[in-house]
Amino acid sequence: MRIAVDAMGGDNAPGEIVSGAIESVEFLDEGDEVLLIGPKEKLESDFRELKKYKGVIRVVDAPDVIGMDEPPIESLRKKVKSSIAVMAKLAKLGQADAVISAGNTGACVAAFQMRMRNLPGVNRPGIAVVFPTFEGPVTICDVGANIVCKPINLYQYAVMSTLYSKHILGIEEPRVGLMSIGQEDAKGNEIVKKARELIKSDEKLNFVGNIEGRDIFNGVCDVAICDGFVGNVVLKLTEGLVDGLFKAIKHELMGEKVRLAMKFKPVIKRIYKKHDYNEYGGAPLLGVNGTALICHGSSVSRTIKNAINTSRDYYVKKVNDKIMDYLTSSIVKDGG
Amino acid sequence: MRIAVDAMGGDNAPGEIVSGAIESVEFLDEGDEVLLIGPKEKLESDFRELKKYKGVIRVVDAPDVIGMDEPPIESLRKKVKSSIAVMAKLAKLGQADAVISAGNTGACVAAFQMRMRNLPGVNRPGIAVVFPTFEGPVTICDVGANIVCKPINLYQYAVMSTLYSKHILGIEEPRVGLMSIGQEDAKGNEIVKKARELIKSDEKLNFVGNIEGRDIFNGVCDVAICDGFVGNVVLKLTEGLVDGLFKAIKHELMGEKVRLAMKFKPVIKRIYKKHDYNEYGGAPLLGVNGTALICHGSSVSRTIKNAINTSRDYYVKKVNDKIMDYLTSSIVKDGG
Numbered sequence: 095m096r097i098a099v100d101a102m103g104g105d106n107a108p109g110e111i112v113s114g115a116i117e118s119v120e121f122l123d124e125g126d127e128v129l130l131i132g133p134k135e136k137l138e139s140d141f142r143e144l145k146k147y148k149g150v151i152r153v154v155d156a157p158d159v160i161g162m163d164e165p166p167i168e169s170l171r172k173k174v175k176s177s178i179a180v181m182a183k184l185a186k187l188g189q190a191d192a193v194i195s196a197g198n199t200g201a202c203v204a205a206f207q208m209r210m211r212n213l214p215g216v217n218r219p220g221i222a223v224v225f226p227t228f229e230g231p232v233t234i235c236d237v238g239a240n241i242v243c244k245p246i247n248l249y250q251y252a253v254m255s256t257l258y259s260k261h262i263l264g265i266e267e268p269r270v271g272l273m274s275i276g277q278e279d280a281k282g283n284e285i286v287k288k289a290r291e292l293i294k295s296d297e298k299l300n301f302v303g304n305i306e307g308r309d310i311f312n313g314v315c316d317v318a319i320c321d322g323f324v325g326n327v328v329l330k331l332t333e334g335l336v337d338g339l340f341k342a343i344k345h346e347l348m349g350e351k352v353r354l355a356m357k358f359k360p361v362i363k364r365i366y367k368k369h370d371y372n373e374y375g376g377a378p379l380l381g382v383n384g385t386a387l388i389c390h391g392s393s394v395s396r397t398i399k400n401a402i403n404t405s406r407d408y409y410v411k412k413v414n415d416k417i418m419d420y421l422t423s424s425i426v427k428d429g430g
Numbered sequence: 431m432r433i434a435v436d437a438m439g440g441d442n443a444p445g446e447i448v449s450g451a452i453e454s455v456e457f458l459d460e461g462d463e464v465l466l467i468g469p470k471e472k473l474e475s476d477f478r479e480l481k482k483y484k485g486v487i488r489v490v491d492a493p494d495v496i497g498m499d500e501p502p503i504e505s506l507r508k509k510v511k512s513s514i515a516v517m518a519k520l521a522k523l524g525q526a527d528a529v530i531s532a533g534n535t536g537a538c539v540a541a542f543q544m545r546m547r548n549l550p551g552v553n554r555p556g557i558a559v560v561f562p563t564f565e566g567p568v569t570i571c572d573v574g575a576n577i578v579c580k581p582i583n584l585y586q587y588a589v590m591s592t593l594y595s596k597h598i599l600g601i602e603e604p605r606v607g608l609m610s611i612g613q614e615d616a617k618g619n620e621i622v623k624k625a626r627e628l629i630k631s632d633e634k635l636n637f638v639g640n641i642e643g644r645d646i647f648n649g650v651c652d653v654a655i656c657d658g659f660v661g662n663v664v665l666k667l668t669e670g671l672v673d674g675l676f677k678a679i680k681h682e683l684m685g686e687k688v689r690l691a692m693k694f695k696p697v698i699k700r701i702y703k704k705h706d707y708n709e710y711g712g713a714p715l716l717g718v719n720g721t722a723l724i725c726h727g728s729s730v731s732r733t734i735k736n737a738i739n740t741s742r743d744y745y746v747k748k749v750n751d752k753i754m755d756y757l758t759s760s761i762v763k764d765g766g
Contacts, residue, residue, distance in 0.1 A: 200612075228674050228677065228678050228681075238611055241618070241619050242619050242620075275577060275658070275659055275662040275663065275666075276536070282659070283577050283578050283659055306662075306666045307662070307663040307664065307665065307666030307668070307670060308666040308667060308669050308671075309666075309670065310670065311667075311670040311671050311673075311674040312670060312674065320663075323610075323611055323618070323619055323660070324659070324660055326643070327609060327642070327656075327660055327664060328643065328663060328667055329643065330642045330644040331643030331644060331646065331647075331664055331668070332667070333643075333644050334643060334644025334645065334648060335644075335647050335671055335672070336675065337644075337647075338563065338564050338648065339672065339701075341564065342704075342705075343679075345564075346700055347697060350693075354694075357686075358690075361679070361683060361694075362679075365678050365679060365682055369678075
């Protein structure tokens with residue numbers, strides 16, 4: 095299998111990305127190859143250790159870079175030789191079986207959708223992020239690929255996330271919750287109400303009904319479905335709040351005796367470790383015809399290594415075939 | 431001023447509500463009266479100490495109660511003598527200058543809107559919740575009154591929350607952020623993009639542009655505007671996450687020596703205290719023609735006492751007059 099990794103994507107590129115690719119070598123199978131996409135000359139001269147991995151890691155030239163804050167569509171149009179554009183093209187041409195980037199999320203979504211197209215049966219892809227909660231991993235979809243969702247999109251996110259949660263996270267019958275503002279059937283906007291009916295009508299899904307914001311963290315569901323606007327707010331709010339709380343704890347501890355503060359450090363570290371998104375590597379763009387993982391902008395080598403591992407798992411377990419089989423035979427179809 | 435308090439609203443009613451009313455007596459002015467709305471006979475026999483406050487606290491009979499999880503509209507129709515319905519009617523008749531409830535939020539919003547009507551110039555009321563963040567209080571509006579917002583609603587929430595933040599929280603020129611999924615102008619759905627133009631066009635507002643979920647907690651704004659669906663998810667997610675994190679810390683500390691755990695207790699308590707929503711008492715339903723505060727379902731006596739205090743502040747400082755003056759003279763009008 096050939097796994098294309100965006101060497102220039104993210105706040106810690108290319109150093110952490112290259113390191114992640116190198117770290118992944120230990121678990122690659124024979125015949126597997128990691129393609130590092132970026133300015134070839136520069137990468138090969140800056141990271142001479144890459145020579146050692148000939149036949150396993152190969153640099154594919156992409157001289158341009160799309161910045162983290164550049165407008166996605168415009169920059170894709172201008173920078174046809176950017177790492178994101180090049181890796182999407184490789185996937186399209188069948189020269190890469192998976193694409194992984196910690197770069198500009200909007201540009202990734204646009205390029206991957208445009209080049210890889212949707213899986214048969216899928217109307218719109220969605221990004222699924224795994225939240226490491228205190229009650230276990232919760233998969234949230236969509237977190238930003240599709241900000242104006244139709245009911246059918248939300249239904250398909252429920253299906254795709256269920257299959258992801260089952261086959262990649264190993265959760266037997268993932269409980270699916272639909273994000274709303276109250277548990278009653280009547281709550282939510284029209285889109286959510288219609289999506290609820292669609293999801294409910296599919297008896298193969300383990301649907302637990304509407305959930306509220308707090309339910310993501312209290313163990314009532316394994317999968318949480320929402321539109322990309324709400325999901326993106328949820329994702330970033332959670333990051334901001336967790337950072338803020340740990341900062342506050344640190345600040346309060348500073349006012350304490352140094353010895354006490356030091357004793358508390360391992361406690362905080364343990365909590366952090368249990369809820370570290372880097373463990374999950376990247377967020378799959380579910381519904382595209384290929385294996386695409388989008389990583390956090392602040393990804394470190396371990397994130398990339400784990401993403402490479404996840405992409406192998408996704409590919410080997412044929413999650414896309416399962417999605418396709420499910421959706422093409424589902425009785426729930428787009429009602430408009 | 432007459433302040434109607436729903437004696438039967440919330441998980442800790444009527445005990446904590448009655449206590450809150452009694453605790454508020456210390457700061458009431460001459461002529462102020464707290465009306466406790468609920469089943470008169472039962473309240474007066476269960477809380478005999480109320481006799482001592484004759485002339486300051488008066489029980490107004492409302493034999494019915496709307497449960498926390500009952501469908502709002504239906505239950506209001508059936509239970510015309512519920513505490514929520516009765517207090518809304520008192521406000522309508524001019525027999526109460528403020529209404530406060532920790533009961534069924536949906537029923538409160540519906541009853542208050544229906545009976546009190548909107549302030550001149552206001553299209554739709556919104557609930558504004560004050561988040562006690564590490565960087566200071568942030569007012570978020572709407573958190574659930576209006577789940578399908580028009581751009582004009584979001585603009586008016588920006589105006590009303592600004593005036594609330596300024597006059598009640600004492601923030602001189604509140605910085606207004608519009609909740610979206612990226613800082614660039616082009617990000618967000620169509621409603622948000624149009625709202626952005628409206629807010630931007632009003633130079634009297636201190637608009638800082640789009641904000642993301644994380645920005646609520648990192649000090650970039652004093653006011654955050656969003657539709658009621660997103661706001662409700664934000665509110666409940668924050669509650670759930672904070673609870674979850676503190677539980678996790680507690681859990682980890684349990685694995686430590688008891689003495690260490692005990693030493694950490696005051697640290698956690700200090701953090702809790704600094705970020706305690708009970709301090710702010712209740713969330714105003716901004717835009718109704720009256721003073722209406724909706725309190726958290728788990729309100730305790732201190733919450734109610736603080737809400738009574740806030741309602742006095744709101745009333746005395748004539749926040750509604752300021753909203754009305756601003757919006758009736760604003761150049762930004764409903765474009766459809």
